Amino acid sequence: MAPRFEELDAITTLADQMQAEEGPIVLINLFTVDAKDEEALLAAWAHDADFMKTRPGYISTQLHKGIAGSSSFVNYAIWQDVQSFREAFNDPEFQSRLAEYPASAVARPHLFRKLAVENHCVA
Numbered sequence: 001m002a003p004r005f006e007e008l009d010a011i012t013t014l015a016d017q018m019q020a021e022e023g024p025i026v027l028i029n030l031f032t033v034d035a036k037d038e039e040a041l042l043a044a045w046a047h048d049a050d051f052m053k054t055r056p057g058y059i060s061t062q063l064h065k066g067i068a069g070s071s072s073f074v075n076y077a078i079w080q081d082v083q084s085f086r087e088a089f090n091d092p093e094f095q096s097r098l099a100e101y102p103a104s105a106v107a108r109p110h111l112f113r114k115l116a117v118e119n120h121c122v123a
């Protein structure tokens with residue numbers, strides 16, 4: 001079974017974003033899953049990450065887990081450009097790997113670009 005996909009932004013869909021031609025970009029993917037399925041989610045994500053790391057335009061990725069018993073995860077992946085991500089995401093091998101996700105998994109992927117605004121924290 002594949003994860004259920006939901007839009008993170010109701011106005012601009014991932015499909016809309018994948019038509020853009022810009023870069024570099026950051027994929028933020030918020031996953032939620034039943035607690036009993038966390039290990040299956042982690043195994044499926046690791047398998048996907050191994051594939052993505054071989055694709056042109058891939059730069060890096062990290063997965064973070066919510067604290068205090070949360071079953072939410074955030075994947076942060078950097079890509080050279082939208083075209084590279086689109087080609088990797090639409091690759092039949094990647095699409096077939098989605099079946100490894102547990103039925104309770106929900107994915108909310110969205111693409112972002114870095115703004116040229118500096119943010120300074122005050123201690």
